[in-house]
Amino acid sequence: xxxxxxxEGQHLIYxxxxxxxxxxxxxxxxxxxVTSYGSTHLIISGSPTNPPMLLLHGTGDNSxxxxxxxxxxxxxxxxxxxxxxxxxxGKSEPNDxxxxxxxxxxWIDELLDSLRIDTTxxxxxxxxxxxxxxxxxxxPSRVNKIVCMAGSIAGSQIELMSxxxxxxxxxxxxxxxxxxxxxxxxxxxxxYSVFENDTELMNHWYYLLKYFNNKSxxxxxxxxxxxxxxxxxxxxxLFLIGDKxxxxxxxxxxxxxxxxxxxxxxxxxxxxxxNHEQSELVNKEVINYITGTLMEQxx
Numbered sequence: 001x002x003x004x005x006x007x008e009g010q011h012l013i014y015x016x017x018x019x020x021x022x023x024x025x026x027x028x029x030x031x032x033x034v035t036s037y038g039s040t041h042l043i044i045s046g047s048p049t050n051p052p053m054l055l056l057h058g059t060g061d062n063s064x065x066x067x068x069x070x071x072x073x074x075x076x077x078x079x080x081x082x083x084x085x086x087x088x089x090g091k092s093e094p095n096d097x098x099x100x101x102x103x104x105x106x107w108i109d110e111l112l113d114s115l116r117i118d119t120t121x122x123x124x125x126x127x128x129x130x131x132x133x134x135x136x137x138x139x140p141s142r143v144n145k146i147v148c149m150a151g152s153i154a155g156s157q158i159e160l161m162s163x164x165x166x167x168x169x170x171x172x173x174x175x176x177x178x179x180x181x182x183x184x185x186x187x188x189x190x191x192y193s194v195f196e197n198d199t200e201l202m203n204h205w206y207y208l209l210k211y212f213n214n215k216s217x218x219x220x221x222x223x224x225x226x227x228x229x230x231x232x233x234x235x236x237x238l239f240l241i242g243d244k245x246x247x248x249x250x251x252x253x254x255x256x257x258x259x260x261x262x263x264x265x266x267x268x269x270x271x272x273x274x275n276h277e278q279s280e281l282v283n284k285e286v287i288n289y290i291t292g293t294l295m296e297q298x299x
Contacts, residue, residue: 001099001216003087009211013089016204020064023200024071032091035110037098041084041091042111046075051144052120053078053290054108056128058150059217062090065204066125069194069279070286074123077287081115085128087219089212102219104131105138112142121290123147125275126247129239130154130222136233137225146233147286149240150274152253153230153260154222159252167247167272175209183209188271189244195276230260238263238289240282242270 004010021028021043028045043063053074057066063082067074074080084090086098086107108131112120121144124132129151136143154160171183184205185192195201239257241248243266257264265285267278275282 001213003089003094003213003216005211005213009207013204013207013211014091016200016207017062017064017091019200020068020204024064024068026072026075028071030091033111033114035086035107035114037086037102037107038095039093040086040107040111041093043080043082043084045071045080045082046078048079050077050079051290052115052117053080054111054120054122054132055080055082056122056124056131057083057085057088057090058126058128059085059220060089060208060212060214061126062088062208064090065201065208066128066275068201068276070275070283073283074286077291078121081111081117081120083111085131085217085220087216089208094216098219102221104220105135108135109139109142118142119144121145121147123149123286124151125149126151126272127217127220131220133233133237134223134225136236137229140232143236145236145238145290147238147240147289149282150242150245150248150272152239152241152248153256153262154224155252155256156224157222160222163247163250172209175206177206180206180209187246188273189242189269189277191269191277192271192273194279195273227260230262234261238265238285240265240267240274240285242267242272242274242277244269244271245274247272 026045031042032039084092086092087094122132129148132146136146171179270277
């Protein structure tokens with residue numbers, strides 16, 4: 001399966017990716033790790049003497065775009081490993097085995113083993129939030145704490161699909177510049193200007209919607225976990241959800257967090273792009289939670 005709809009589109013995405021990395025404003029290293037499922041691209045920043053932290057982006061995103069407003073502060077406190085999801089729109093390159101028999105937990109095992117990291121913290125957004133709690137459930141001994149942003153506990157495949165269709169259609173099918181802006185406003189809270197005011201960021205998102213084949217990420221399956229599995233993350237997880245997030249903030253989603261007794265905070269006037277829209281607040285929440293200092297409840 002081709003990840004990009006054209007070679008021209010791939011070049012536009014990669015060139016824009018590199019320009020976004022320059023805007024990170026930190027010292028970083030790009031590294032490719034060969035796994036059973038292909039080559040996984042990492043962006044590493046911060047001192048290796050700091051606690052490790054995996055950063056996991058969403059389905060249609062990549063690391064360069066996702067962490068542009070978070071990396072400076074997080075890399076001061078943690079050894080950051082920002083992962084381009086294999087099969088996604090970043091620089092990771094899947095092989096045939098990925099398309100035949102992909103296992104998310106084994107994939108992350110191989111990344112951590114290659115980096116010689118036994119235990120890590122994980123921060124994820126949207127699908128990355130799911131992957132964070134998935135790995136914490138499957139490999140509890142390898143995860144210290146997780147922060148799940150713009151994502152809740154999956155209830156059913158039908159529920160997930162209906163929410164995705166409501167959020168992204170019809171604009172994502174017809175990714176004109178006008179529709180890209182319309183979709184952005186639908187997904188965001190009132191602070192969507194953090195995208196609109198950054199030309200490179202807007203261009204990159206437009207390229208992803210226009211040229212990336214989202215079907216390439218379909219091998220990242222969603223597992224519906226039962227209560228006994230979910231309770232394994234009760235003491236090591238924090239969920240951050242925007243009150244304008246049409247994908248995560250709704251009654252069934254919030255009820256599941258209550259039922260499983262999971263810690264969460266609601267960030268006001270914030271949509272699905274939570275770590276872009278409220279970067280300063282999110283950075284503080286992540287740092288304080290991982291380092292053991294919880295901020296006051298936000299409501």
